[in-house]
Amino acid sequence: xxxxxxxxxxxxxxxxxxxxxxxxxxxxxxxxxxxxxxxxxxxxxxxxxxxxxxxxxxxxxxxxxxxxxxxxxxxxxxxxxxxxxxxxxxxxxxxxxxxxxxxxxxxxxxxxxxxxxxxxxxxxxxxxxxxxxxxxxxxxxxxxxxxxxxxxxxxxxxxxxxxxxxxxxxxxxxxxxxxxxxxxxxxxxxxxxxxxxxxxxxxxxxxxxxxxxxxxxxxxxxxxxxxxxxxxxxxxxxxxxxxxxxxxxxxxxxxxxxxxxxxxxxxxxxxxxxxxxxxxxxxxxxxxxxx
Amino acid sequence: xxxxxxxxxxxxxxxxxxxxxxxxxxxxxxxxxxxxxxxxxxxxxxxxxxxxxxxxxxxxxxxxxxxxxxxxxxxxxxxxxxxxxxxxxxxxxxxxxxxxxxxxxxxxxxxxxxxxxxxxxxxxxxxxxxxx
Numbered sequence: 001x002x003x004x005x006x007x008x009x010x011x012x013x014x015x016x017x018x019x020x021x022x023x024x025x026x027x028x029x030x031x032x033x034x035x036x037x038x039x040x041x042x043x044x045x046x047x048x049x050x051x052x053x054x055x056x057x058x059x060x061x062x063x064x065x066x067x068x069x070x071x072x073x074x075x076x077x078x079x080x081x082x083x084x085x086x087x088x089x090x091x092x093x094x095x096x097x098x099x100x101x102x103x104x105x106x107x108x109x110x111x112x113x114x115x116x117x118x119x120x121x122x123x124x125x126x127x128x129x130x131x132x133x134x135x136x137x138x139x140x141x142x143x144x145x146x147x148x149x150x151x152x153x154x155x156x157x158x159x160x161x162x163x164x165x166x167x168x169x170x171x172x173x174x175x176x177x178x179x180x181x182x183x184x185x186x187x188x189x190x191x192x193x194x195x196x197x198x199x200x201x202x203x204x205x206x207x208x209x210x211x212x213x214x215x216x217x218x219x220x221x222x223x224x225x226x227x228x229x230x231x232x233x234x235x236x237x238x239x240x241x242x243x244x245x246x247x248x249x250x251x252x253x254x255x256x257x258x259x260x261x262x263x264x265x266x267x268x269x270x271x272x273x274x275x276x277x278x279x280x281x282x283x284x285x286x287x288x289x290x291x
Numbered sequence: 292x293x294x295x296x297x298x299x300x301x302x303x304x305x306x307x308x309x310x311x312x313x314x315x316x317x318x319x320x321x322x323x324x325x326x327x328x329x330x331x332x333x334x335x336x337x338x339x340x341x342x343x344x345x346x347x348x349x350x351x352x353x354x355x356x357x358x359x360x361x362x363x364x365x366x367x368x369x370x371x372x373x374x375x376x377x378x379x380x381x382x383x384x385x386x387x388x389x390x391x392x393x394x395x396x397x398x399x400x401x402x403x404x405x406x407x408x409x410x411x412x413x414x415x416x417x418x419x420x421x422x423x
Contacts, residue, residue, distance in 0.1 A: 038304065038305075041304060041305040041306065042303055042304060042305070044299075044301045044306055045301045045302065045303045045371060046303075048301060048362070048369055048371055049360070049371060051362075052335060052360060052362050052371075055335070056335065150304065151302075151303040151304055151373055154303070155373070209333070210333045210334060210335050210362075210364075211332050211333060211334045211335075212334070212335055212336070213320060213321070213322060213325075213334060213335075213336040214321060214322055214336075218321075219335060219336065219337055219360075222321075222337045222360075223337065223360055226358075226360070226373070229303075229373075230303060233303050
C-alpha cells in the first residue's frame with residue numbers, strides 16, 4: 001500500500017489538476033457564449049446569400065453556359081477536401097470526430113478510384129492527417145494568430161480554393177466541419193460546395209420574377225466566389241462554437257472525474273492513517289501485556 | 292401614402308443596419324449609380340466600390356462599400372456586403388491604408404480589365420473620401 005506521504009501528494013496533485021480543468025471549463029463557457037452569438041449574427045448573411053443564388057439559378061435561362069462554380073467541370077475525377085479543425089486540443093472528441101468523418105469519406109473516394117487532394121484548416125487536423133495522407137495534403141492553413149473566426153480569414157481560404165479551381169486542379173470540393181447543435185452534441189458535417197448543391201427549400205422560393213442588372217450570368221459569376229467564402233465562414237463559425245462547446249463538456253467531465261478521484265484517494269488516505277494508528281496501539285498494548 | 296420602405300444591410304459578421312423608414316437609397320450598382328424608391332421593381336444587382344446614400348426622414352447617411360449584392364423585393368432592400376463603414380466616423384489613416392493596398396493590387400499585371408476597372412474605381416472613391 002502506498003505510504004501516507006505518497007497519498008497526500010497524489011491528492012494535492014489531483015486537486016490542482018481539477019482547478020485547471022475547472023478554469024478551462026469556465027473560459028470555454030464564456031467563449032462559447034460569444035462564439036454562439038457571432039454564429040447567430042452571421043446567419044442572416046448566408047441565408048440571404050443562399051436565397052439570392054436560389055432565385056438566380058432557378059431563373060437561369062442558359063444552363064449550358066452557366067458558371068462552372070455552379071455546375072461543375074462536368075467531370076468527377078479529382079476531389080478536393082477541406083478539413084476544418086481547431087488549432088488547439090483538449091476539447092474532447094471535437095477534432096477526432098471531424099477526422100473520422102473525413103477519413104471514411106477519403107476511403108470511399110479511393111475505393112472508387114478518385115484522386116484525392118486535401119487542404120487542412122487548423123493545425124490539429126493537419127497533425128492527425130499527415131501521418132496517413134502526407135502526399136495528399138496540398139495546403140495547410142492555420143489561423144493561430146486570429147482570436148475569433150473572422151470573414152477576412154474565411155475569404156483567404158475561399159480565394160485559395162477558387163484559384164485552384166480556376167487552374168483546374170480539382171473537380172469537386174467538399175468541406176468538413178462540426179455543426180453546433182448544443183453543448184453536448186456536435187455533428188460532423190460534409191458539405192459539397194463546388195459544384196454547388198442547393199438545398200432546395202420551396203418555401204423560400206419566390207414566385208416573383210426579378211430584373212437583373214447586368215445579366216444573370218454576370219451576377220452569378222460575381223456572387224458564387226463570394227458564396228464559397230461565405231460557406232467557409234459559416235463553417236468556421238459553427239466550428240468555433242462547437243470547439244468551445246466540446247471543450248466545455250470535456251472539461252466538465254474532467255473536473256467531475258478529478259473530484260471522484262480526490263474522494264477515493266481521501267478515503268484511502270484516511271483508512272491507511274487509521275490502520276497505522278491501530279497498528280501502533282496494538283504494539284503498545286501487546287508490549288504492556290508482555291511485561 | 293407613405294413613401295417609406297425597409298432597408299437592411301448585412302455583413303458576414305453581423306446585421307449592420309436595419310431601418311424601416313427609408314425614403315430613398317442611392318447605390319453604386321455595377322453599371323452606374325442607381326436610385327431606389329418605394330415600389331421599385333424586384334431587382335438583383337451587384338455593387339462596385341462606391342458610396343451608398345440613404346435618406347430616411349430628415350436624416351441622410353453615407354456609407355462606403357467595397358462590393359456587395361443588392362436585392363430589392365416587396366419593398367425591402369437587402370444589401371449584402373463584406374466591407375462597409377460609415378463615412379462620418381471613418382478613420383483617415385485606415386482609408387490611406389486601403390488606398391495603398393488597392394494601388395499595390397493595381398500594379399500587379401495579372402489583372403483582367405474588369406478587375407482593373409473595379410480597383411481603379413476603388414482608389415478613386417477612397418481618394419475623394421480622404422480629401423474631405
